[in-house]
Amino acid sequence: SQTIHQWPATLVQPVGSPLSLECTVEGTSNPNLYWYRQAAGRGLQLLFYSVGIGQISSEVPQNLSASRPQDRQFILSSKKLLLSDSGFYLCAWSSMDKRAFFGQGTRLTVV
Amino acid sequence: QKEVEQNSGPLSVPEGAIASLNCTYSDRGSQSFFWYRQYSGKSPELIMSIYSNGDKEDGRFTAQLNKASQYVSLLIRDSQPSDSATYLCAVNDYKLSFGAGTTVTVRA
Numbered sequence: 001s002q003t004i005h006q007w008p009a010t011l012v013q014p015v016g017s018p019l020s021l022e023c024t025v026e027g028t029s030n031p032n033l034y035w036y037r038q039a040a041g042r043g044l045q046l047l048f049y050s051v052g053i054g055q056i057s058s059e060v061p062q063n064l065s066a067s068r069p070q071d072r073q074f075i076l077s078s079k080k081l082l083l084s085d086s087g088f089y090l091c092a093w094s095s096m097d098k099r100a101f102f103g104q105g106t107r108l109t110v111v
Numbered sequence: 112q113k114e115v116e117q118n119s120g121p122l123s124v125p126e127g128a129i130a131s132l133n134c135t136y137s138d139r140g141s142q143s144f145f146w147y148r149q150y151s152g153k154s155p156e157l158i159m160s161i162y163s164n165g166d167k168e169d170g171r172f173t174a175q176l177n178k179a180s181q182y183v184s185l186l187i188r189d190s191q192p193s194d195s196a197t198y199l200c201a202v203n204d205y206k207l208s209f210g211a212g213t214t215v216t217v218r219a
Binding site: 032034036042043044046049051057059090092094097098099100101102103104105 | 142143145153154155156157160199201203205206207208209210211212
């Protein structure tokens with residue numbers, strides 16, 4: 001069966017510090033991968049999606065970037081965090097039938 | 112125009128009643144539609160998928176799709192307090208797009 005791992009579950013980082021969130025998927029190959037951010041009480045904002053290794057599409061211009069160094073690994077990064085980067089970050093994968101499944105999420109607080 | 116729009120909430124229903132959630136989408140060529148449930152502080156959980164016109168039932172949940180009207184709905188029958196959550200409508204073409212969500216509260 002397929003599983004998705006996302007870590008850490010919670011993170012507190014100072015303004016201006018770097019960020020690296022990692023997501024890995026097991027039990028499938030060539031999944032579509034997604035990063036979302038959800039501000040408190042708000043909907044899901046699509047940040048990046050990837051249909052293959054090295055193929056990243058950005059939805060919202062901001063100080064975040066994403067990389068897919070391996071088929072089932074998706075990384076969200078920032079060189080310098082802003083207060084506005086606080087939120088609930090979610091990684092998801094989808095397969096051929098377009099159903100998508102989420103990781104447990106990372107709650108990021110920038111202080 | 113937003114890609115996926117959901118009827119505004121919050122929605123409060125008594126226990127045992129039917130909760131009705133609606134969603135419209137902008138791309139007439141969309142083929143894959145989903146409903147997710149998200150409890151407070153948790154990640155979204157897939158509860159229904161629908162790909163063709165008509166109704167699809169799974170337990171107390173029924174999804175309805177009308178491609179001509181670009182409309183997807185979710186019915187929750189015999190609503191329970193455990194159904195209290197935010198329900199997200201999603202369309203997955205080349206990317207997975209979500210509506211803003213509708214918060215449902217089931218009153219005991």
